[in-house]
Amino acid sequence: MLFAGRRAALRVQLWVLIVLLYSGQVTGSVLDDVIYKRGEYKENCTRFLKATFPTGTGIFCNGTFDVFACWPHSSPGIVSVPCPPYLPWITEGATGNVYKECTVNGTWKTEENSSTIWRNQSECENHYFFKSEEEEVFRQSVLRVLSIVGYSLSFSSLCLAVLIMSLLRKLHCTRNYIHMNLFVSFIFRAIAVIIKEIGWNSYTKSTASKVSLEYFVGCNYFWLLVEAIFLHTLLFTAVLTRKRLLKKYMILGWGTPLLFVIPWTVAKTLYENKRYVPVLLLIDTLKRCFVIFCIFLKIIRLLLSKLKADQVKFTDYRYSLARATLVLIPLLGVHAIVFTFIIDESVEGSSRYARNVVSLTLSSFQGLLVAVLYCFANGEVRLVKIFEL
Structure with missing residues (x-):
């Protein structure tokens, strides 16, 4: 529930950015820049996942772009990747990470009593940015x-x-x-x-x-x-x-x-x-x-x-x-x-x-x-x- 609330907060921040654009409070270039960087990030993720697909046998979780971040093909355990750079509050050189867990069954861990994949993005959030x-x-x-x-x-x-x-x-x-x-x-x-x-x-x-x-x-x-x-x-x-x-x-x-x-x-x-x-x-x-x-x-x-x-x-x-x-x-x-x-x-x-x-x-x-x-x-x-x- 805690992580679901954090994701909701992040969605609210992005929604605010869109609303501000259409209400004239921010320029179109701000949202255009976010959309462009996210699209570029997704394309790079797709190419990376194709190039690094495991050729051997063994248990691993399939890499994916889960709308928020790019996840590599991973062995069981806690997996971390840097906060997506397309977020407007993420500056160059930022040290925050977002986390997932790959289970021993080769699937991404889900939240308790839910089919939603668990993700900890607390280090990538900025509740005061907007x-x-x-x-x-x-x-x-x-x-x-x-x-x-x-x-x-x-x-x-x-x-x-x-x-x-x-x-x-x-x-x-x-x-x-x-x-x-x-x-x-x-x-x-x-x-x-x-x-x-x-x-x-x-x-x-x-x-x-x-x-x-x-x-x-x-x-x-x-x-x-x-x-x-x-x-x-x-x-x-x-x-x-x-x-x-x-x-x-x-x-x-x-x-x-x-x-x-x-x-x-x-x-x-x-x-x-x-x-x-x-x-x-x-x-x-x-x-x-x-x-x-x-x-x-x-x-x-x-x-x-x-x-x-x-x-x-x-x-x-x-x-x-x-x-x-x-x-x-x-x-x-x-x-x-x-x-x-x-x-x-x-x-x-x-x-x-x-x-x-x-x-x-x-x-x-x-x-x-x-x-x-x-x-x-x-x-x-x-x-x-x-x-x-």
């Missing part, structure tokens, strides 16, 4: 689960919000059409992230998936910008019934992100893994956040002045809309600006993990917050639902 990587794998798993849960809740709540606003005809107006488009942009974003997280490898590795995700993230910002612009206009105009404005808002919300995404896509295609793409992405994010924050500050000043002059009452729907928008803009904007500067390269260890947890929590639950503020907690929606029921 310790930091194992912790990183666990952290990445936690972040992945958090992401899926957050975006799933956002997706379901947003779909329900869209359904409610679509069915309640008394809510059909420019203001709520803007809300619904904001919901839809978050829905598409949630779908793109969930597909990426559940592991559609062929999809997630394609440029199309990355481009679509960037586009929907951009749409989130620009529909939030539309919310701010509409509120700004509404505070200046007591009655706003011109539906033609909705077409302009549609172009701004769904069309403008293309002006950022298309150059980003071209730059990513031409300069993949080079410094230009992060710089372009940083400039893109800062531009969007800066514009939204400028409008945010102007809305605050205007709203305070109107409240002070009693031009807007606390029971006015414009006040409710302003309150919801003024909650969203700083929350989403501060999140975007702060975590644009606090990149992975600037923090390490637990600080990076904490940063990722906070950032991912805010990002994944944004859709749920939007649905609550603009639909579920919206007094107008609740009143219409009660009236129609």
Whole structure:
């Protein structure tokens, strides 16, 4: 049982190496090097066993490559061979050995009450070699689960919000059409992230998936910008019934992100893994956040002045809309600006993990917050639902 546990630990270490490769924590060359060296070791073992096959009579155990190490044709007794050099923690000049026992019957000794061949590989193990990587794998798993849960809740709540606003005809107006488009942009974003997280490898590795995700993230910002612009206009105009404005808002919300995404896509295609793409992405994010924050500050000043002059009452729907928008803009904007500067390269260890947890929590639950503020907690929606029921 002890040796079985040790072999299991070794398999876990190799599994961790593979997982780290596919999760982007180690480069492909590390695993490629292990695979190449193991294949070379196996080929050399096969040639060695053919060349040294005993020609005389006598009892001996047949040599073999048992997936882990190369064992020569051996007489009865304890047999030892050096630790396989393909293991990444085995350095040149290492003195460790792995052991088997050849019985007097000419067979390799098996473990007690088992058909598994006994092997002592304790000298070839290093339980701490992948310790930091194992912790990183666990952290990445936690972040992945958090992401899926957050975006799933956002997706379901947003779909329900869209359904409610679509069915309640008394809510059909420019203001709520803007809300619904904001919901839809978050829905598409949630779908793109969930597909990426559940592991559609062929999809997630394609440029199309990355481009679509960037586009929907951009749409989130620009529909939030539309919310701010509409509120700004509404505070200046007591009655706003011109539906033609909705077409302009549609172009701004769904069309403008293309002006950022298309150059980003071209730059990513031409300069993949080079410094230009992060710089372009940083400039893109800062531009969007800066514009939204400028409008945010102007809305605050205007709203305070109107409240002070009693031009807007606390029971006015414009006040409710302003309150919801003024909650969203700083929350989403501060999140975007702060975590644009606090990149992975600037923090390490637990600080990076904490940063990722906070950032991912805010990002994944944004859709749920939007649905609550603009639909579920919206007094107008609740009143219409009660009236129609």
